[in-house]
Structures are given as structure tokens and as C-alpha cells.
Amino acid sequence: MVTTPPPRASGRINSLDGLRGVAAMVVLLHHWLLIAQPWLQGTVVWAWISQSPAKLITAGNEAVLVFFVLSGLVVVLPVFRAGFSWMGFLSARVVRLYGPVIAALLFAALLILLVPRDPSRMPAGSWMTDTHATQVYPPSLLAQMTLIPRSYPLNNPLWSLHWELVYSILLPFATALALLVRRWALTAVLACAALSLVGRMLEQPELLYFPIFLMGTIMATRLPDMLAWVERPRPRWFMPLFAAGSVLLLIASWLARPIAPSGGILNTVLWSLAAPGAAGLVVVSLAWAPVMRFFETPVMQWLGKISFSLYLVHVPILATLAYAVGSQNWQLVGLLGIPLSLLVAWGFYQLVEAKMHQAARRVHRAVAARARRRANEIAP
Structure with missing residues (x-):
């Protein structure tokens, strides 16, 4: 029998914090590997990785x-608490997203100004040349601060925050839909x-990403049933x-690439399995005692605490180091950049x-109180 410890008094589920921290580290390692890709691709090491x-x-x-699954699940949980205010929630969500995003973009712009970036020093067609700004243009900086664009050359991981913001705005509708289908949760997921597969094949990001957020929201509506x-x-x-x-x-989709190359229909179909795989890992983090204990260790909880900050600051640091020492020295970029990203993320969090x-x-609190007063004023 697998038992689940109760969440903290704050309502947070400890093991999900740890999962979030591990996911942030995976994203960090992924971007380091993209710097190394031009120098490793075609080797046995690259095939193994x-x-x-x-x-x-x-x-x-x-x-x-x-x-995305975690956001869809965790962000909606306060909706089911007594005294919840949509106006208060959306106002607070804007502050929590925009404040760190603006600071991270200013940090990225400062690094670009301090360390000159010559794109000719990077391999043609590489991640470094295709996705990173080499200069700071104030209009572009201001546009990226709005989280309206789809691409973010100053700090490219921010593309996902665009969808986080849009889903937050649509959360009342998503919550209503999730409640409508909660009786058929597995079928709905x-x-x-x-x-999401259709969105991938049609190259429609809204259709690709919103259903993945919705998976988490559907799971949130059935969280007590999931824990039961x-x-x-069950068998061991x-x-x-x-x-x-x-x-x-x-x-x-990665394991099958020897027989299903990237860009093919089969690989696209296999990639769509990543969404239910992500949802499954969230369930594992709530369900399997050894994994839960691992994610609840102090190190994993610390990673979870700084995970958003780490997500925001690591690419500017890695990219700056790649320009400073050369992407061909990708080992040195990782040796310096990974611990430096963790250190800066901790400072950024604080x-x-x-x-x-x-x-x-x-x-x-202020917006929710004002909304309640206004509701009382207009009540018959």
C-alpha cells in the first residue's frame, strides 16, 4: 500500500515542488547541450545522449x-477554496509573472551590453546563432517585457511564459470546462x-499547448480522487x-529516432505521447513513496524553490559564457555555467x-477585498 503524506499547511504539495526543481535542471542541461550540439552531433556520444x-x-x-501540466494543476487549486476571488487571483498572477520576467530581461540585456556578441564566432545554423540576440534594441526589449510576442531573443525560455500568461487569463473558462468533464477525467485527458497532436501536426501552438495545461486542470478537479x-x-x-x-x-520520440526521424509523421505522433507522459510523472510524484521521498529531500526542495528563477536566468548566463570562451569550449561553459546559474538563481529568488x-x-488581498466590497454595494 502506498500512502501520501498531507500537503503543508500552506497547501503546497511538497513532492510537486521537487518535480518542478528537477524539470528546471533538465531544461538547464538541455540548453547547455544545445551549445554543445554542433561539436557533438554525429558522434557516438551524441547518439547516446x-x-x-x-x-x-x-x-x-x-x-x-x-x-505546463503542473501549472494547470497547481494554479487552479486555490479556485476550490472558500473565499476565492478571480479578480484577486488574476491580479496577483500578473504580478508574480511580470515582475520576475522584467527583471530577467533586464539582466539578459545587461549581459549582452557587458559581453559583446559576434555571431560569426558561432557555428552557422546553431541554436546560438538562430535564437539569441547580439544587440539590445529598446523597442524589442519593451515588447518582450509584455509577454505578447511568440519569440524572445533576449532570453528565449520566456516563450513558455507567454502561454502561461494566456492560460492564466483563460483559466476561468478552462476550470469550467474541466469541471464539466471531470466525471470522464481519463477520457478527457x-x-x-x-x-495536442493535432496542434503539433497543424503547427498551431494554441492547440498544441492549451490541452496540456488543461490536462493539469482536469487532474486538479479530481485531486481527492487521485489521492484516494x-x-x-497495489502489487509492488x-x-x-x-x-x-x-x-x-x-x-x-527520441528513443525512436533511428527508425522515426525528426519531422516525420511517426515521430510527430510519438512526440504527442510526451504530454500524457508528463501527466504520468506528475501522478508518480504524488503516488510512489520512493519518488516522493526523493523529491521531498532538502536539495530537491531547494531546487523547487528556485526553479522559476533558474528557468529565467540560466540561458543568458550560458549564452554569455559561450560568447566569452567560445562554444567549442562547451565543456568549460557547462563547468562554469551550471553552478553559476544555480548561484545566480538563488540570488534572483531572494x-x-x-x-x-x-x-x-x-x-x-487588496483587490479581493475591493471586489467583495463592490459586490456588497451592488447586491440587492
Whole structure:
């Protein structure tokens, strides 16, 4: 029998914080590997990294899907608490997203100004040349601060925050839809995976990403039932098999690349399995005691605490080091950049993110109280 410890008094589920921290580290390693790719591609090392189970530790795009499922689940949980205010929630959400994003973009712009970037020093067609700004243009900087554009050359991981913001705005509708289909939650989650596949094939990002967020929201509406399901007696092999299956789904498109090359229909179909794989890993983090204990260790909890800050600051640091020492010295970029990213993320959390959390709570209380007063004034 697998038991689940109760969440903290704050309502946070500890193991999901740890999962978030691991996902942020995977994204960091993924971007480091992209710097190394021009120098490793075609080698045995590259094949081992990208087409074996080792891909799990650098599956950055898939780790973002884990973030999306987690956001869909965790962000909506306060909706079901007494006294919830949509106006307060949305106001606080804006503060929590925009404050750190603006600070991260200013940080990235400062690094570009301090360390000149000559694109001719980077391999043609590489991630470094295709996605990174080499100069700071104020109009572009201001546009990226709005989270309206689809691409972010100053700090390219921010593309996912665009979809986080849009889903936050649509959350009332998503919550209503999730409540409508909650009786058929498993079928609805599979339908979301199918819709995401259609979005991938049609190259429609809204259809690709929104169903993945919705998966998490559907799971949130059934969270008590999920935890009850977790506590049922099961064979000892069930959760290890479930976890292995979730991992396999998450990176299936990579494992199959020798027979299903990237860009082909089969590979696209296999990539769509990453969404239910991400959802499965969230369930594992709630259900399998060894994994839960691992994610609840102090190191994993610390990673979870700084995960958003790490996500925001690591690419500017890695890119700056790549220009400073040369991307051909990708080993040195990782040796310096990975610990430096963790250190800067901790400082960023203390100086920016934690302060934005406090500001968001104040905004939430003020806006919610004003909304309640207004409702009382117009009530018959």
C-alpha cells in the first residue's frame, strides 16, 4: 500500500515542488547541450545522449510540458477554496509573472551590453546563432517585457511564459470546462493528448499547448480522487512500471529516432505521447513513496524553490559564457555555467522572485477585498 503524506499547511504539495526543481535542471542541461550540439552531433556520444534513456536528463522541451501540466494543476487549486476571488487571483498572477520576467530581461540585456556578441564566432545554423540576440534594441526589449510576442531573443525560455500568461487569463473558462468533464477525467485527458497532436501536426501552438495545461486542470478537479486512488493496495511492481511507462512516453520520440526521424509523421505522433507522459510523472510524484521521498529531500526542495528563477536566468548566463570562451569550449561553459546559474538563481529568488511573491499576496488581498466590497454595494 502506498500512502501520501498531507500537503503543508500552506497547501503546497511538497513532492510537486521537487518535480518542478528537477524539470528546471533538465531544461538547464538541455540548453547547455544545445551549445554543445554542433561539436557533438554525429558522434557516438551524441547518439547516446539523444537516443537512449539518458535523454531523460536533457529532455528540455518535454520538461516544459511537465511545467505546463503542473501549472494547470497547481494554479487552479486555490479556485476550490472558500473565499476565492478571480479578480484577486488574476491580479496577483500578473504580478508574480511580470515582475520576475522584467527583471530577467533586464539582466539578459545587461549581459549582452557587458559581453559583446559576434555571431560569426558561432557555428552557422546553431541554436546560438538562430535564437539569441547580439544587440539590445529598446523597442524589442519593451515588447518582450509584455509577454505578447511568440519569440524572445533576449532570453528565449520566456516563450513558455507567454502561454502561461494566456492560460492564466483563460483559466476561468478552462476550470469550467474541466469541471464539466471531470466525471470522464481519463477520457478527457486522452482527448487533450489527441488535440495536442493535432496542434503539433497543424503547427498551431494554441492547440498544441492549451490541452496540456488543461490536462493539469482536469487532474486538479479530481485531486481527492487521485489521492484516494493512490492509497489503494497495489502489487509492488505497479508503480515502478507506471513510472517507467511515463518516462518512456515522455521521450519516446527520441528513443525512436533511428527508425522515426525528426519531422516525420511517426515521430510527430510519438512526440504527442510526451504530454500524457508528463501527466504520468506528475501522478508518480504524488503516488510512489520512493519518488516522493526523493523529491521531498532538502536539495530537491531547494531546487523547487528556485526553479522559476533558474528557468529565467540560466540561458543568458550560458549564452554569455559561450560568447566569452567560445562554444567549442562547451565543456568549460557547462563547468562554469551550471553552478553559476544555480548561484545566480538563488540570488534572483531572494532579491526578485520572493519580493514579487510578497507583492502578489498584498495585491491579491487588496483587490479581493475591493471586489467583495463592490459586490456588497451592488447586491440587492
